[in-house]
Amino acid sequence: MKEEMLILPESREGKKSGLSSYFSTSASSPTKKVPKLCGTNYPLSIMFIVVNEFCERFSYYGMKAVLTLYFLNYLHWDENLSTTVYHAFSGLCYFTPLIGAPIADAWLGKFNTIFYLSILYVIGHVIKSVGAIPTVGSTEVHVALSIIGLIAIAFGTGGIKPCVAAFGGDQFEEEHAQERSKFFSIFYLSINAGSLISTFVTPVLRGDVKCFGGDCYALAFGVPAALMFVALIVFVAGSGMYKKYPPQGNILASVFRCIGFALKNRWRHRSKQYPKREHWLDWAEEKFQKRLITEVKMVTKVLFLYIPLPMFWALFDQQGSRWTLQATRMNSDFGGFVLQPDQIQILNPLLILILIPIFDLCIYPLVRCCKIDFKAIPKMAIGMILAALAFAVATVVEIKINETLPPVPKAQVSYLQVLNLAGGDVDVDIPGFEIIKQPSLYGANALDPDYVKLELTTAHNNFDAKLTVGAVTADCPIHIQEKSSYSLLVYGDNLNCDLIEESQTKPANGLAAVRFINMLNRDINVTIGESTVSAKGNNGVSPYITVKRGKITATYPAGAEQQELDLGLLNFGAAYSVILVRDLGDTIEFKKTEDVSANSFHVAWQVPQYVLLSAGEVMFSVTGLEFSYSQAPISMKSVLQAGWLFTIAIGNVIVLIVAQAGSLAQWAEFILFAALLVAVCIIFSIMGYFYVPANPDDLKEEEELEKKQLPEGEPSAIPMEERKTKM
Numbered sequence: 112m113k114e115e116m117l118i119l120p121e122s123r124e125g126k127k128s129g130l131s132s133y134f135s136t137s138a139s140s141p142t143k144k145v146p147k148l149c150g151t152n153y154p155l156s157i158m159f160i161v162v163n164e165f166c167e168r169f170s171y172y173g174m175k176a177v178l179t180l181y182f183l184n185y186l187h188w189d190e191n192l193s194t195t196v197y198h199a200f201s202g203l204c205y206f207t208p209l210i211g212a213p214i215a216d217a218w219l220g221k222f223n224t225i226f227y228l229s230i231l232y233v234i235g236h237v238i239k240s241v242g243a244i245p246t247v248g249s250t251e252v253h254v255a256l257s258i259i260g261l262i263a264i265a266f267g268t269g270g271i272k273p274c275v276a277a278f279g280g281d282q283f284e285e286e287h288a289q290e291r292s293k294f295f296s297i298f299y300l301s302i303n304a305g306s307l308i309s310t311f312v313t314p315v316l317r318g319d320v321k322c323f324g325g326d327c328y329a330l331a332f333g334v335p336a337a338l339m340f341v342a343l344i345v346f347v348a349g350s351g352m353y354k355k356y357p358p359q360g361n362i363l364a365s366v367f368r369c370i371g372f373a374l375k376n377r378w379r380h381r382s383k384q385y386p387k388r389e390h391w392l393d394w395a396e397e398k399f400q401k402r403l404i405t406e407v408k409m410v411t412k413v414l415f416l417y418i419p420l421p422m423f424w425a426l427f428d429q430q431g432s433r434w435t436l437q438a439t440r441m442n443s444d445f446g447g448f449v450l451q452p453d454q455i456q457i458l459n460p461l462l463i464l465i466l467i468p469i470f471d472l473c474i475y476p477l478v479r480c481c482k483i484d485f486k487a488i489p490k491m492a493i494g495m496i497l498a499a500l501a502f503a504v505a506t507v508v509e510i511k512i513n514e515t516l517p518p519v520p521k522a523q524v525s526y527l528q529v530l531n532l533a534g535g536d537v538d539v540d541i542p543g544f545e546i547i548k549q550p551s552l553y554g555a556n557a558l559d560p561d562y563v564k565l566e567l568t569t570a571h572n573n574f575d576a577k578l579t580v581g582a583v584t585a586d587c588p589i590h591i592q593e594k595s596s597y598s599l600l601v602y603g604d605n606l607n608c609d610l611i612e613e614s615q616t617k618p619a620n621g622l623a624a625v626r627f628i629n630m631l632n633r634d635i636n637v638t639i640g641e642s643t644v645s646a647k648g649n650n651g652v653s654p655y656i657t658v659k660r661g662k663i664t665a666t667y668p669a670g671a672e673q674q675e676l677d678l679g680l681l682n683f684g685a686a687y688s689v690i691l692v693r694d695l696g697d698t699i700e701f702k703k704t705e706d707v708s709a710n711s712f713h714v715a716w717q718v719p720q721y722v723l724l725s726a727g728e729v730m731f732s733v734t735g736l737e738f739s740y741s742q743a744p745i746s747m748k749s750v751l752q753a754g755w756l757f758t759i760a761i762g763n764v765i766v767l768i769v770a771q772a773g774s775l776a777q778w779a780e781f782i783l784f785a786a787l788l789v790a791v792c793i794i795f796s797i798m799g800y801f802y803v804p805a806n807p808d809d810l811k812e813e814e815e816l817e818k819k820q821l822p823e824g825e826p827s828a829i830p831m832e833e834r835k836t837k838m
C-alpha cells in the first residue's frame with residue numbers, strides 16, 4: 112500500500128514538490144473523477160469517512176466511559192491515581208495529533224497514516240481488553256497490559272484524528288466549499304452519534320453483563336475494540352473512491368528553517384540603517400522562495416489566532432469533571448427512570464445531534480436571510496459567549512444546591528438529633544437550652560428526627576442532661592464540642608443514653624451511605640453487595656457502607672444461612688442509620704433514619720447549562736474544524752488540524768492545573784471561568800478583526816512569479832494532474 116509521489120530537485124530551499132500546491136483549487140486537485148452521491152456535489156467517498164468516524168468515536172468514548180471505574184474496581188487504584196491517569200490519557204490523545212499530522216503531510220500521506228495508525232489503535236484496544244480478563248496473569252500483568260493498551264490507543268486515536276477530518280475535506284472540489292462546510296457538520300454529527308450510543312451502551316455492558324464472576328470489563332472494552340476494527344474495514348473499503356493527495360515532502364522542516372532564518376536575519380539587520388520590511392517573515396526572502404514565505408505567513412497567522420482558544424476547551428472539558436460532580440449533589444430521579452450522575456453527560460452528544468440540524472437548517476439560513484454575512488470568527492466568538500453563559504447558569508445552580516446542603520456547624524455551634532428508641536416520647540432537657548421533645552421512633556411519623564442547633568457559649572461543654580419519658584426520668588451526662596454534630600440514642604425502660612458523633616457531610620459521588628446501630632446483645636456482620644461491616648452488640652455502631660442509589664437488601668448470618676434485611680430505597684447523597692432493635696428469629700426488627708437528607712435539587716436544572724454549552728460547541732467547534740481546513744495550505748491541512756486539536760489538549764491542562772490549585776468555592780470557580788472566557792473572547796474578537804482570511808489567489812501570483820524566475824526545465828510546481836495516486 113503505497114502512495115507514489117513525484118520527487119523534485121532540491122536545488123533551492125523551499126522548492127520541493129510540497130511547496131507547490133497550497134490550496135485545493137481545482138487546478139491542484141488530483142484529476143481522478145470521484146463518484147458523487149446521487150444528484151449532489153457530495154463525493155460518495157465521504158460516506159466511508161463518516162461511518163469510519165462514527166465507529167472510531169464509538170470505540171474511543173465507549174472505552175473512556177468505563178475507564179475510571181475499571182481503574183478503581185478492577186485495578187484497585189485509589190481515586191487520585193485513577194483520576195490522574197484518566198486525565199493524562201485524555202491529554203495524550205490530543206497531543207498525539209502533533210505526531211500523526213506531520214507523518215501524514217510529510218511522509219505517508221493521509222490515507223496510509225490513517226491505515227497504519229488504525230491498526231495500532233485496534234491492537235491497543237485488543238491489548239486493553241485482554242488485560243481486563245481476570246484469568247489472564249496477575250494484577251501486575253493487568254496493569255502493564257492496560258498501560259501499553261492505553262498508550263497505543265492514544266497514539267492511534269490522536270494520530271489519525273487530524274488526518275481523518277482533513278482527508279474528508281480533501282474529497283471536495285474547491286468550488287464545492289458549501290458542501291464541504293456541510294460535510295464538517297455531518298462529520299461532527301457522526302462524532303456525537305458514536306459518542307452518545309457508546310457512552311450509554313458500554314456502562315451497561317460492564318455492569319449488567321456478568322463474566323468471570325464480576326463486572327464484565329473485558330466485554331466493555333472488547334466491543335469498542337470490535338467497532339474500531341469495523342472502522343478500519345470501512346475506511347479501507349472506500350479506498351478505490353478516495354481522492355488522495357500524496358505527501359508533500361518534509362514541509363515542516365522547511366517551515367522551521369524558514370522561520371529560523373527570518374528571525375536570525377532580522378536580528379543580524381537590527382540596526383536602523385536597514386529599511387524595515389512589511390512582515391518579519393519577509394526577512395527570509397534572501398534564502399527562501401516567496402511562495403514558501405507566503406505559506407508560512409498563512410499558517411503562523413492562523414496558529415497565532417488559535418492562542419486564546421484553549422480557554423473554550425477548558426470550560427467545555429469540565430462537563431466530565433466539575434459538572435458531573437455537580438450532578439452527584441443533585442437528584443436524578445425522573446420518576447419513570449433514574450440516571451446515574453455520570454450518565455447526565457450524554458446530554459451533550461444528544462444535544463449536538465439536535466442542535467446541528469437546527470443551526471444548519473434554521474438559524475444560519477435565517478441569519479443569511481437578514482443579509483448578515485456570518486463569518487467563521489464571529490461564529491466562534493458567539494460560541495465562546497454561549498459557553499461563558501453556560502458557566503454563569505452553572506454558578507446559579509451551584510448556589511441553589513448549596514442552599515439544600517446539610518448545615519455545617521460553625522464555631523460555638525453544634526447540632527444534635529435525638530434517636531428515641533424508648534417506649535414513649537422523650538423530653539431531653541440540656542441546661543441552658545430549650546427542651547428537645549422527640550417522639551419515639553416506634554411511632555408512625557417519627558422516623559426522621561431533625562437536627563437541633565445548639566449555640567454554645569464556650570468551646571467545650573459537659574452537660575448533665577435530663578431525660579423524661581412519662582413518669583420515668585434519668586440523668587444523661589453528655590459532652591458536646593463546637594463545630595460537631597451528634598446523635599443522642601435514648602433506649603430501654605430505664606432510659607439509657609449514648610452520644611454518637613456524626614459527620615454531616617454528604618456521601619461523595621451521589622452515592623448513599625448506610626450504617627448499623629446494633630442494639631442486640633450480640634455482635635453482627637451485615638453485608639451489602641461486596642462490602643461487609645460489623646457492629647458490636649449493645650449499641651455498637653458500624654462504619655458506613657456506601658452504595659449506589661436504589662432499593663437495597665442487606666444480609667446477615669443466621670446460623671449457617673444468610674438472612675435478608677430489606678432496607679428500602681437508599682437515595683442519592685443521603686446517609687442513613689439502620690437501628691437493629693430486636694431479634695425476631697427469622698428476621699431482625701429495625702428502624703431506619705435519614706441522618707443526612709437526600710439530594711433534593713433536581714438534575715433537570717442542569718439542562719439549560721448543557722443546552723448553552725452544546726450550542727456554543729456547535730458554533731465554536733464545528734466552525735473551527737472547517738476553518739482550520741479552509742485556511743491551511745494543502746501541504747499543511749493535517750498540521751493545522753493538529754494545531755486545532757492541540758488547543759483541546761491545552762484546555763485539558765488548564766483544567767488540571769485549576770483543579771489541583773482549587774482553593775475557590777465551586778460557584779466562585781465557575782463564575783471565574785465564565786469571566787475568563789468572556790475576556791478571552793474579547794481578545795479573540797480583536798485578533799479576528801485584524802485577521803485577513805487566506806486566499807488562494809495570494810499564491811497564484813507567486814506561482815506566476817516563480818515560474819518566471821526558475822531556470823528552464825525546472826518545475827516550479829507539480830501540477831496535481833501529474834501526481835499519480837496509487838494503492
Ligand SMILES: C[C@H](N)C(=O)N[C@@H](C)C(=O)O
Binds near residue numbers: 303306728
Ligand atoms: C462529544 C463532543 N461533543 C465532541 O464532539 N467532541 C469532539 C471534540 C471530538 O472530536 O470528539
